[in-house]
Amino acid sequence: MNSKIGHLELSHIGMDFPTPNGPFCALENVDLHVAKGEFISLIGHSGCGKSTVLNIVAGLYKATRGGVIVDGHEVDSPGPERAVVFQNHSLLPWLTVYQNVELAVKRVFRGKKNKAQIREWVEQNLEMVQLTHARDKRPNEISGGMKQRVGIARALAMQPQILLMDEPFGALDALTRASLQDSLMQIQAQLGNTVLMVTHDVDEAVLLSDRVVMMSVGPRAGIAKVMPVELERPRHRLELAESPAYHHARAEILHFLHDGHDVASAPAQAPGETQRDEPADDEPAVVDVSATVAKDAAPPAAASAARVEEPRSRIFRMRPKKIANG
Numbered sequence: 001m002n003s004k005i006g007h008l009e010l011s012h013i014g015m016d017f018p019t020p021n022g023p024f025c026a027l028e029n030v031d032l033h034v035a036k037g038e039f040i041s042l043i044g045h046s047g048c049g050k051s052t053v054l055n056i057v058a059g060l061y062k063a064t065r066g067g068v069i070v071d072g073h074e075v076d077s078p079g080p081e082r083a084v085v086f087q088n089h090s091l092l093p094w095l096t097v098y099q100n101v102e103l104a105v106k107r108v109f110r111g112k113k114n115k116a117q118i119r120e121w122v123e124q125n126l127e128m129v130q131l132t133h134a135r136d137k138r139p140n141e142i143s144g145g146m147k148q149r150v151g152i153a154r155a156l157a158m159q160p161q162i163l164l165m166d167e168p169f170g171a172l173d174a175l176t177r178a179s180l181q182d183s184l185m186q187i188q189a190q191l192g193n194t195v196l197m198v199t200h201d202v203d204e205a206v207l208l209s210d211r212v213v214m215m216s217v218g219p220r221a222g223i224a225k226v227m228p229v230e231l232e233r234p235r236h237r238l239e240l241a242e243s244p245a246y247h248h249a250r251a252e253i254l255h256f257l258h259d260g261h262d263v264a265s266a267p268a269q270a271p272g273e274t275q276r277d278e279p280a281d282d283e284p285a286v287v288d289v290s291a292t293v294a295k296d297a298a299p300p301a302a303a304s305a306a307r308v309e310e311p312r313s314r315i316f317r318m319r320p321k322k323i324a325n326g
Protein backbone atom coordinates (compact mmCIF):
# COMPACT_ATOMS: atom_id res chain seq x y z
CA MET A 1 0.00 0.00 0.00
CA ASN A 2 1.19 3.49 -0.74
CA SER A 3 1.82 4.91 2.69
CA LYS A 4 1.28 8.51 1.65
CA ILE A 5 -2.33 8.17 0.59
CA GLY A 6 -5.60 7.79 2.43
CA HIS A 7 -6.46 11.37 3.31
CA LEU A 8 -10.19 11.88 3.30
CA GLU A 9 -12.11 15.12 3.27
CA LEU A 10 -15.86 15.57 3.57
CA SER A 11 -16.54 19.06 2.32
CA HIS A 12 -19.81 20.85 3.14
CA ILE A 13 -21.88 17.75 2.43
CA GLY A 14 -25.63 18.12 2.22
CA MET A 15 -28.06 15.38 1.30
CA ASP A 16 -31.70 15.71 0.28
CA PHE A 17 -33.73 12.57 -0.30
CA PRO A 18 -36.74 12.87 -2.58
CA THR A 19 -39.97 11.90 -0.85
CA PRO A 20 -43.61 12.12 -1.96
CA ASN A 21 -43.94 15.18 0.28
CA GLY A 22 -40.93 16.97 -1.12
CA PRO A 23 -37.24 16.74 -0.43
CA PHE A 24 -36.13 15.59 2.97
CA CYS A 25 -32.90 17.23 4.04
CA ALA A 26 -31.07 14.47 5.93
CA LEU A 27 -27.65 16.14 6.14
CA GLU A 28 -26.48 19.71 6.01
CA ASN A 29 -22.96 21.08 5.98
CA VAL A 30 -21.06 18.00 7.08
CA ASP A 31 -17.39 18.92 7.13
CA LEU A 32 -14.63 16.59 8.25
CA HIS A 33 -10.94 16.11 7.53
CA VAL A 34 -9.60 12.64 8.23
CA ALA A 35 -5.85 12.14 8.23
CA LYS A 36 -4.21 9.13 6.63
CA GLY A 37 -4.28 6.22 9.09
CA GLU A 38 -6.79 7.87 11.39
CA PHE A 39 -9.63 5.82 12.91
CA ILE A 40 -12.87 7.79 13.10
CA SER A 41 -16.14 6.61 14.59
CA LEU A 42 -19.45 8.21 13.71
CA ILE A 43 -21.95 8.01 16.52
CA GLY A 44 -25.39 9.51 17.00
CA HIS A 45 -29.02 8.66 17.49
CA SER A 46 -30.81 6.26 15.21
CA GLY A 47 -31.76 7.91 11.93
CA CYS A 48 -29.46 10.91 12.30
CA GLY A 49 -27.63 10.19 9.05
CA LYS A 50 -24.54 8.14 9.91
CA SER A 51 -25.09 5.53 7.19
CA THR A 52 -25.92 8.26 4.71
CA VAL A 53 -22.53 9.87 5.38
CA LEU A 54 -20.82 6.49 4.96
CA ASN A 55 -22.71 5.71 1.75
CA ILE A 56 -21.76 9.09 0.32
CA VAL A 57 -18.09 8.49 1.13
CA ALA A 58 -18.39 5.00 -0.40
CA GLY A 59 -19.81 6.59 -3.56
CA LEU A 60 -23.06 4.64 -3.24
CA TYR A 61 -25.03 7.87 -2.72
CA LYS A 62 -24.25 11.14 -4.44
CA ALA A 63 -24.34 14.16 -2.12
CA THR A 64 -26.79 16.88 -3.10
CA ARG A 65 -24.34 19.54 -1.98
CA GLY A 66 -20.61 19.47 -1.34
CA GLY A 67 -18.49 16.42 -1.95
CA VAL A 68 -15.91 13.87 -0.90
CA ILE A 69 -12.23 14.37 -1.62
CA VAL A 70 -9.72 11.53 -1.41
CA ASP A 71 -6.10 12.58 -1.67
CA GLY A 72 -7.04 15.80 -3.40
CA HIS A 73 -9.43 14.25 -5.93
CA GLU A 74 -13.19 14.49 -5.74
CA VAL A 75 -14.88 11.06 -5.81
CA ASP A 76 -18.58 10.47 -6.47
CA SER A 77 -18.73 6.80 -7.35
CA PRO A 78 -17.40 3.63 -5.69
CA GLY A 79 -13.70 2.93 -6.08
CA PRO A 80 -11.29 0.21 -4.97
CA GLU A 81 -9.44 2.65 -2.70
CA ARG A 82 -12.58 2.71 -0.51
CA ALA A 83 -13.78 -0.73 0.66
CA VAL A 84 -16.99 -1.14 2.60
CA VAL A 85 -17.88 -3.65 5.32
CA PHE A 86 -21.59 -3.79 6.07
CA GLN A 87 -23.28 -5.30 9.09
CA ASN A 88 -24.92 -8.01 6.99
CA HIS A 89 -21.58 -9.13 5.49
CA SER A 90 -23.10 -9.46 1.99
CA LEU A 91 -21.22 -12.59 0.90
CA LEU A 92 -22.11 -14.53 -2.23
CA PRO A 93 -23.75 -17.69 -0.87
CA TRP A 94 -22.73 -19.98 -3.73
CA LEU A 95 -19.02 -19.21 -3.32
CA THR A 96 -16.69 -20.58 -0.67
CA VAL A 97 -14.95 -18.37 1.86
CA TYR A 98 -11.82 -18.48 -0.31
CA GLN A 99 -13.74 -17.68 -3.50
CA ASN A 100 -15.57 -14.74 -1.92
CA VAL A 101 -12.25 -13.10 -1.13
CA GLU A 102 -10.67 -14.21 -4.40
CA LEU A 103 -13.43 -12.56 -6.44
CA ALA A 104 -12.68 -9.14 -4.96
CA VAL A 105 -8.92 -9.65 -5.31
CA LYS A 106 -9.26 -10.61 -8.98
CA ARG A 107 -11.34 -7.51 -9.64
CA VAL A 108 -8.85 -5.16 -8.04
CA PHE A 109 -5.60 -6.80 -9.16
CA ARG A 110 -6.53 -7.97 -12.64
CA GLY A 111 -3.41 -7.70 -14.77
CA LYS A 112 -1.27 -6.75 -11.75
CA LYS A 113 -0.96 -10.10 -9.97
CA ASN A 114 -0.57 -13.50 -11.60
CA LYS A 115 -2.52 -16.60 -10.54
CA ALA A 116 0.00 -17.71 -7.93
CA GLN A 117 0.24 -14.21 -6.45
CA ILE A 118 -3.54 -13.96 -6.24
CA ARG A 119 -3.70 -17.31 -4.43
CA GLU A 120 -0.99 -16.28 -2.02
CA TRP A 121 -2.64 -12.92 -1.34
CA VAL A 122 -6.07 -14.46 -0.68
CA GLU A 123 -4.50 -17.01 1.67
CA GLN A 124 -2.59 -14.30 3.50
CA ASN A 125 -5.73 -12.29 4.10
CA LEU A 126 -7.69 -15.31 5.27
CA GLU A 127 -4.88 -16.08 7.67
CA MET A 128 -4.97 -12.51 8.97
CA VAL A 129 -8.57 -12.99 10.13
CA GLN A 130 -7.85 -16.59 11.21
CA LEU A 131 -10.07 -18.28 8.68
CA THR A 132 -7.63 -20.56 6.90
CA HIS A 133 -9.34 -23.60 8.37
CA ALA A 134 -12.71 -22.54 6.90
CA ARG A 135 -11.50 -21.58 3.44
CA ASP A 136 -13.59 -24.20 1.61
CA LYS A 137 -16.81 -23.65 3.50
CA ARG A 138 -19.78 -21.77 2.09
CA PRO A 139 -21.38 -18.86 4.01
CA ASN A 140 -24.29 -21.02 5.23
CA GLU A 141 -21.80 -23.38 6.89
CA ILE A 142 -20.08 -20.78 9.07
CA SER A 143 -21.10 -18.60 12.02
CA GLY A 144 -22.08 -14.91 11.87
CA GLY A 145 -18.73 -13.88 13.35
CA MET A 146 -16.86 -15.91 10.75
CA LYS A 147 -18.95 -14.41 7.94
CA GLN A 148 -18.10 -10.96 9.23
CA ARG A 149 -14.41 -11.92 9.25
CA VAL A 150 -14.72 -12.99 5.61
CA GLY A 151 -16.23 -9.56 4.85
CA ILE A 152 -13.31 -7.88 6.62
CA ALA A 153 -10.74 -10.10 4.87
CA ARG A 154 -12.37 -9.35 1.54
CA ALA A 155 -12.29 -5.61 2.20
CA LEU A 156 -8.68 -5.66 3.42
CA ALA A 157 -7.54 -7.86 0.54
CA MET A 158 -8.50 -5.04 -1.81
CA GLN A 159 -5.79 -2.99 -0.09
CA PRO A 160 -8.09 -0.03 0.34
CA GLN A 161 -6.59 3.18 1.57
CA ILE A 162 -9.90 3.83 3.26
CA LEU A 163 -11.95 1.25 5.08
CA LEU A 164 -15.61 2.13 5.56
CA MET A 165 -17.53 0.11 8.12
CA ASP A 166 -21.23 0.36 8.87
CA GLU A 167 -21.87 -1.21 12.26
CA PRO A 168 -19.53 -4.05 11.34
CA PHE A 169 -19.91 -5.89 14.64
CA GLY A 170 -23.46 -4.85 15.50
CA ALA A 171 -25.06 -8.24 14.94
CA LEU A 172 -22.46 -10.28 16.82
CA ASP A 173 -22.40 -11.63 20.34
CA ALA A 174 -20.23 -9.76 22.86
CA LEU A 175 -17.31 -12.21 22.84
CA THR A 176 -17.05 -12.42 19.06
CA ARG A 177 -17.39 -8.66 18.84
CA ALA A 178 -14.55 -8.16 21.33
CA SER A 179 -12.30 -10.56 19.47
CA LEU A 180 -12.97 -8.90 16.11
CA GLN A 181 -12.43 -5.44 17.58
CA ASP A 182 -9.02 -6.61 18.84
CA SER A 183 -8.17 -8.09 15.43
CA LEU A 184 -9.22 -4.88 13.71
CA MET A 185 -6.97 -2.80 15.99
CA GLN A 186 -4.02 -5.07 15.23
CA ILE A 187 -4.66 -5.12 11.49
CA GLN A 188 -5.10 -1.36 11.32
CA ALA A 189 -1.91 -0.79 13.32
CA GLN A 190 -0.13 -3.07 10.85
CA LEU A 191 -1.59 -1.68 7.62
CA GLY A 192 -2.24 1.95 8.56
CA ASN A 193 -5.61 2.18 6.77
CA THR A 194 -7.80 5.19 7.28
CA VAL A 195 -11.05 3.96 8.86
CA LEU A 196 -14.49 5.54 9.05
CA MET A 197 -16.83 3.41 11.14
CA VAL A 198 -20.49 3.86 12.03
CA THR A 199 -21.35 2.47 15.42
CA HIS A 200 -23.97 2.64 18.15
CA ASP A 201 -21.61 1.16 20.66
CA VAL A 202 -20.03 3.75 22.92
CA ASP A 203 -17.35 1.40 24.26
CA GLU A 204 -16.42 0.32 20.76
CA ALA A 205 -16.11 3.93 19.63
CA VAL A 206 -13.75 4.81 22.51
CA LEU A 207 -11.71 1.63 22.26
CA LEU A 208 -11.03 1.84 18.53
CA SER A 209 -11.05 5.51 17.58
CA ASP A 210 -8.60 8.34 17.35
CA ARG A 211 -11.58 10.69 17.18
CA VAL A 212 -15.28 10.17 17.81
CA VAL A 213 -17.55 12.28 15.64
CA MET A 214 -20.93 12.89 17.24
CA MET A 215 -23.82 13.78 14.98
CA SER A 216 -26.83 15.91 15.75
CA VAL A 217 -30.33 14.56 15.24
CA GLY A 218 -31.90 15.36 11.89
CA PRO A 219 -33.44 16.65 9.80
CA ARG A 220 -30.45 18.70 8.61
CA ALA A 221 -28.16 16.64 10.77
CA GLY A 222 -24.54 17.60 11.00
CA ILE A 223 -21.47 17.16 13.11
CA ALA A 224 -22.24 18.45 16.56
CA LYS A 225 -19.03 17.52 18.36
CA VAL A 226 -15.68 15.89 17.65
CA MET A 227 -13.92 14.24 20.57
CA PRO A 228 -10.27 13.16 20.32
CA VAL A 229 -9.61 9.91 22.19
CA GLU A 230 -6.30 10.46 23.88
CA LEU A 231 -5.50 6.91 24.92
CA GLU A 232 -2.16 5.35 24.07
CA ARG A 233 -1.94 2.51 21.57
CA PRO A 234 -1.82 -0.41 21.60
CA ARG A 235 -4.98 -0.42 23.65
CA HIS A 236 -6.05 -3.34 25.81
CA ARG A 237 -9.63 -3.50 26.91
CA LEU A 238 -8.90 -4.86 30.38
CA GLU A 239 -6.37 -2.13 31.13
CA LEU A 240 -8.78 0.49 29.80
CA ALA A 241 -11.40 -0.67 32.27
CA GLU A 242 -9.11 0.81 34.95
CA SER A 243 -8.32 4.01 33.03
CA PRO A 244 -9.92 7.28 34.16
CA ALA A 245 -9.27 8.78 30.69
CA TYR A 246 -11.25 5.93 29.13
CA HIS A 247 -14.17 6.45 31.48
CA HIS A 248 -14.06 10.17 30.92
CA ALA A 249 -14.23 9.73 27.13
CA ARG A 250 -17.04 7.24 27.45
CA ALA A 251 -19.00 9.52 29.77
CA GLU A 252 -18.58 12.45 27.39
CA ILE A 253 -20.26 10.51 24.57
CA LEU A 254 -23.01 9.23 26.82
CA HIS A 255 -23.73 12.74 28.04
CA PHE A 256 -23.83 14.00 24.48
CA LEU A 257 -26.33 11.32 23.49
CA HIS A 258 -28.35 11.68 26.64
CA ASP A 259 -28.63 15.45 26.35
CA GLY A 260 -30.03 15.04 22.81
CA HIS A 261 -28.91 17.25 19.97
CA ASP A 262 -31.94 17.45 17.82
CA VAL A 263 -33.85 19.85 15.65
CA ALA A 264 -33.10 22.67 18.03
CA SER A 265 -29.65 22.78 16.50
CA ALA A 266 -30.97 22.77 12.94
CA PRO A 267 -31.26 25.98 10.94
CA ALA A 268 -34.59 27.24 9.67
CA GLN A 269 -36.33 25.41 6.89
CA ALA A 270 -35.29 26.45 3.40
CA PRO A 271 -37.96 27.72 0.99
CA GLY A 272 -39.68 24.95 -0.93
CA GLU A 273 -38.56 22.22 1.42
CA THR A 274 -40.83 20.05 3.41
CA GLN A 275 -40.09 19.87 7.09
CA ARG A 276 -39.87 16.20 7.96
CA ASP A 277 -39.71 16.03 11.70
CA GLU A 278 -43.39 15.15 11.79
CA PRO A 279 -44.65 11.98 10.13
CA ALA A 280 -47.05 12.08 7.18
CA ASP A 281 -50.47 10.57 7.78
CA ASP A 282 -49.64 7.42 5.88
CA GLU A 283 -46.32 6.94 7.59
CA PRO A 284 -45.77 4.69 10.55
CA ALA A 285 -44.02 6.71 13.19
CA VAL A 286 -41.39 5.08 15.28
CA VAL A 287 -41.59 7.01 18.43
CA ASP A 288 -39.34 6.41 21.21
CA VAL A 289 -37.86 7.97 23.98
CA SER A 290 -36.76 7.15 27.00
CA ALA A 291 -34.85 5.14 29.13
CA THR A 292 -32.47 3.31 26.89
CA VAL A 293 -29.89 6.03 26.86
CA ALA A 294 -30.53 7.04 30.40
CA LYS A 295 -29.75 3.46 31.37
CA ASP A 296 -26.42 3.74 29.61
CA ALA A 297 -25.58 6.87 31.48
CA ALA A 298 -25.06 4.84 34.62
CA PRO A 299 -21.51 4.76 35.98
CA PRO A 300 -19.47 2.84 33.40
CA ALA A 301 -17.67 0.64 35.89
CA ALA A 302 -18.42 -2.59 34.05
CA ALA A 303 -16.92 -1.28 30.79
CA SER A 304 -19.26 -3.57 28.91
CA ALA A 305 -20.86 -2.69 25.60
CA ALA A 306 -23.17 0.30 25.93
CA ARG A 307 -25.42 0.37 22.89
CA VAL A 308 -27.54 3.37 22.21
CA GLU A 309 -30.67 1.99 20.67
CA GLU A 310 -32.90 5.02 20.36
CA PRO A 311 -32.84 8.67 21.16
CA ARG A 312 -33.89 10.13 24.41
CA SER A 313 -35.75 12.88 22.65
CA ARG A 314 -38.89 12.24 20.65
CA ILE A 315 -38.10 11.70 17.02
CA PHE A 316 -39.94 10.34 14.05
CA ARG A 317 -38.25 8.23 11.46
CA MET A 318 -39.13 8.23 7.85
CA ARG A 319 -40.37 5.18 5.98
CA PRO A 320 -37.83 2.40 5.68
CA LYS A 321 -34.83 3.41 3.69
CA LYS A 322 -33.53 1.59 0.67
CA ILE A 323 -30.72 -0.78 1.44
CA ALA A 324 -27.50 0.00 -0.33
CA ASN A 325 -25.71 -3.06 -1.57
CA GLY A 326 -22.01 -2.77 -2.00
Ligand SMILES: Nc1ncnc2c1ncn2[C@@H]1O[C@H](COP(=O)(O)OP(=O)(O)OP(=O)(O)O)[C@@H](O)[C@H]1O
Nearest residue numbers: 017026045046047048049050051052317318321322
Ligand atom coordinates in the same frame (compact mmCIF):
# COMPACT_ATOMS: atom_id res chain seq x y z
N1 LIG B 1 -32.91 6.31 0.43
C1 LIG B 1 -33.53 7.10 1.29
N2 LIG B 1 -34.67 7.74 0.94
C2 LIG B 1 -35.30 8.57 1.81
N3 LIG B 1 -34.87 8.80 3.07
C3 LIG B 1 -33.75 8.17 3.47
C4 LIG B 1 -33.03 7.29 2.62
N4 LIG B 1 -31.95 6.83 3.30
C5 LIG B 1 -32.01 7.40 4.52
N5 LIG B 1 -33.09 8.20 4.62
C6 LIG B 1 -33.48 9.02 5.79
O1 LIG B 1 -32.35 9.83 6.12
C7 LIG B 1 -32.19 9.88 7.54
C8 LIG B 1 -30.81 9.36 7.91
O2 LIG B 1 -30.79 7.94 7.69
P1 LIG B 1 -29.53 7.05 8.01
O3 LIG B 1 -29.85 5.65 7.66
O4 LIG B 1 -28.34 7.64 7.39
O5 LIG B 1 -29.42 7.21 9.59
P2 LIG B 1 -28.52 6.38 10.63
O6 LIG B 1 -28.01 7.38 11.59
O7 LIG B 1 -27.52 5.56 9.90
O8 LIG B 1 -29.61 5.44 11.29
P3 LIG B 1 -29.43 4.06 12.08
O9 LIG B 1 -28.48 4.35 13.20
O10 LIG B 1 -30.81 3.74 12.57
O11 LIG B 1 -28.91 3.04 11.11
C9 LIG B 1 -33.32 9.08 8.15
O12 LIG B 1 -34.36 9.97 8.47
C10 LIG B 1 -33.72 8.15 7.02
O13 LIG B 1 -35.07 7.77 7.13
